Amino acid sequence: MGALSKLLAIDRRIIFLVIAGAIIIALFLPTGLSVAKTPPVKSIYDKMESLPPGSVVLISNDYDPSSKPELYPMTYALFYHCFKKNVKFVTMTLWPGGELLMADVLSEVLKEKEFKDKKEGEDYVFLGAKVGASAVVMQMGQDIQLAFPTDRNKKPLSDLPLMKKIKTLTDLDYAVAISAGVPGIDTWIVYGSEYFRKKKPKRVELGGGCTGVQATQYYPYLDSGQLNGLMGGMKGAVEYEAHLGLKTKEMIEMDAQSVTHIIIIAFVILGNIAYFITRKSRGNK
């Protein structure tokens, strides 16, 4: 029983070291585990694939650098997909701290040789950041120029070719909210849905991307159709990248993620076995 009791009282710093060591080894020696593709992520991918060239998608990136490892790859993959499909997009953030990060993703995607000819204002519009959450979404439902009179470069929206046909949220063909909290997906569902529903014959569908912590709270919205798809955490992002056939560092990171999960599961099982065995012996005494 001595070893089991010691296991129960193990110094948490040893667990931290084991996890850190496993991550470092997994990053250096990636195993290339396959990424299982799930229906919620495929729904977003399929929707994007179904859009004809020239369609316009809104991508709201409502997060800041603290969620970068999970959400940045989602934004990258969506921008990449839009450019690849010749689908135009309008992007923005409800989180002021995320604006520079969005600019960074955009410049990263534009570095791809095949996208060199993409023009700001025609192929994409970066509205920038705006605080106000619900008020911003409702203003955009009535008139996007009310919420964003200019884009991030201070150019009036009325001068941008892409915005000539996109006046309100109802004019969009698809929308995706990638969020790390509030404001985020909830805000777009609660305050944006009434405008998305106005589109005829079929509402503007909304896709979601969120951190792993939030994922379970959004599954009910999938079932009800308020979200047409959901990317949860780094796993969701890597799935989307796998659909696109991208080879990114997140694929390697996902290997490390799988290894840490196995270690944590092993610790949970060992801890429970030790707990129940020692409890029995304590009861006998």
Next chain:
Amino acid sequence: MRGSTVVLLFVVGFVILNAILLAIGHLPFSVEGVGIIVAVGLTLAIYSFLYKDNAAFKFAEHLYIGVAIGYNMVIDWHQNLIPNLIDPLFYSKDVPDYTLIIPMALGILMFSRFIPKVVWLSRWTIAAIVGWGAGVTIPRSITENILVQAKSSFRPLVGPDGFGLSNIASIVCLVGVLSVLFYFFFSIEHKGAAGKLSRVGVWFLMVSFGAAFGYTVMARMALLIGRIWFLLADWLKVLKV
């Protein structure tokens, strides 16, 4: 060895290591290079808490809070107050929008919180915010979070082609909704059949907590992996895609 000595030795070691990395050209001697060094230093300072609480962690924590607040204030000033209030009211090329005086006055009243004698004035602003918030949020929230959700819960238990595997999910959903709702129904004692039903509700809740915890672990690990990648790839440059 005292904690402060450990921190001092760590800082000295960190400075020497970065000086070497800069000297051998491993890190660029530029704003980007300095940015990476600062980010690495702060990352290590924050993670040092895993060993134990220390001065480096406290410094990084306070710095983060200060920078975050300062950054948000500046962004708010430039992206909210200037374009939405100051420009249209004071520097408008057309007729100034005088209706903005009302929200401006309400905003200024919030500063009465600093003067105990007139602190009650801030309640007007809070009342306006609460009133607007409730009026805007309640109907939309009820529609999207309750009515639409309830509607999607009402599903036929047997499909037009008879009972199939797809109908099992509907039955699980029905049992889950009813048992969890019953668990939170406290007007009768949970005994006998009622007790068993609420017990089923507890199991459904446990499964949902487990799923949420699993996702939380995944999220935290993703953040840790992201930071370790940064240290190994961007700083030490021993990893690449």
